[in-house]
Amino acid sequence: MNTKRIAILFSGGKDSTLSLLYVLKKYNQDLKEVDCLFFNYGQKNKDELFYAMSVIEKLAPGSPLNEEEVKITLHTFPVQCLFSTCNRTGLLSSTDKLEAGTKVNNLAQAFVPNRNLLFLTLGYNFCYYNDIDFLFTGSVPEAEGRGYPDNTSMFYTKVKDLLFDSSRKMIYLLSPFFNMSLEDLICFLVHGKEQDYKQHLYNLLVENTYSCHNGVRDSLPYGQGCGECGACKTREKDMNIIYKTLFG
Numbered sequence: 001m002n003t004k005r006i007a008i009l010f011s012g013g014k015d016s017t018l019s020l021l022y023v024l025k026k027y028n029q030d031l032k033e034v035d036c037l038f039f040n041y042g043q044k045n046k047d048e049l050f051y052a053m054s055v056i057e058k059l060a061p062g063s064p065l066n067e068e069e070v071k072i073t074l075h076t077f078p079v080q081c082l083f084s085t086c087n088r089t090g091l092l093s094s095t096d097k098l099e100a101g102t103k104v105n106n107l108a109q110a111f112v113p114n115r116n117l118l119f120l121t122l123g124y125n126f127c128y129y130n131d132i133d134f135l136f137t138g139s140v141p142e143a144e145g146r147g148y149p150d151n152t153s154m155f156y157t158k159v160k161d162l163l164f165d166s167s168r169k170m171i172y173l174l175s176p177f178f179n180m181s182l183e184d185l186i187c188f189l190v191h192g193k194e195q196d197y198k199q200h201l202y203n204l205l206v207e208n209t210y211s212c213h214n215g216v217r218d219s220l221p222y223g224q225g226c227g228e229c230g231a232c233k234t235r236e237k238d239m240n241i242i243y244k245t246l247f248g
């Protein structure tokens with residue numbers, strides 16, 4: 001399997017950025033190029049692309065977090081038309097304010113039907129045509145019942161089989177979060193690195209990544225956001241874990 005070039009579904013959020021850093025560390029022996037695939041699907045959060053670009057800028061070849069000088073390219077896919085029929089979903093609607101824990105019809109308020117399936121299919125095809133064997137995501141597996149049925153281990157197992165059957169080419173769909181805890185991932189990233197890598201990593205996550213479902217950019221101790229939506233609540237919890245893991 002070729003690990004010279006790897007693709008990632010990339011949103012500019014904390015988790016896909018950690019997945020990108022994982023790929024840079026894990027495959028640093030061979031890796032020459034990473035393709036970050038960003039989907040503009042009409043999300044309420046219009047600043048996602050800005051943050052995605054800022055992460056890639058911070059990870060320029062030779063920078064402290066990319067000393068191996070891997071070439072990282074951001075590809076944007078305008079796919080709003082694929083979601084134009086589901087604009088009543090909270091993540092796409094300009095009127096619904098999203099709050100942590102709120103559900104609609106037993107699904108998370110921010111759930112977008114088949115979004116992951118569409119992104120994975122398009123990413124799979126990108127890999128297919130560019131002869132790439134690995135497609136990473138920043139997906140963090142959700143327990144059944146949390147309202148994101150397309151983000152569970154069972155979903156990924158099924159979609160791997162489905163995409164193989166419909167293409168007859170095996171491309172490995174992976175996320176570091178399916179195999180390790182957030183603490184273990186951070187420890188893996190900093191292992192063997194200089195001390196200042198920790199501060200660069202923390203600053204990158206706070207200043208250059210963004211996850212707020214409501215598209216709010218209020219200044220918070222752990223980055224920018226509304227502080228109330230599920231993404232902001234998760235970000236607060238995770239950044240606390242990351243800080244403790246990095247600095248004790």
Ligand SMILES: [Zn+2]
Nearest residue numbers: 212226229232
């Ligand atoms: Zn928020």
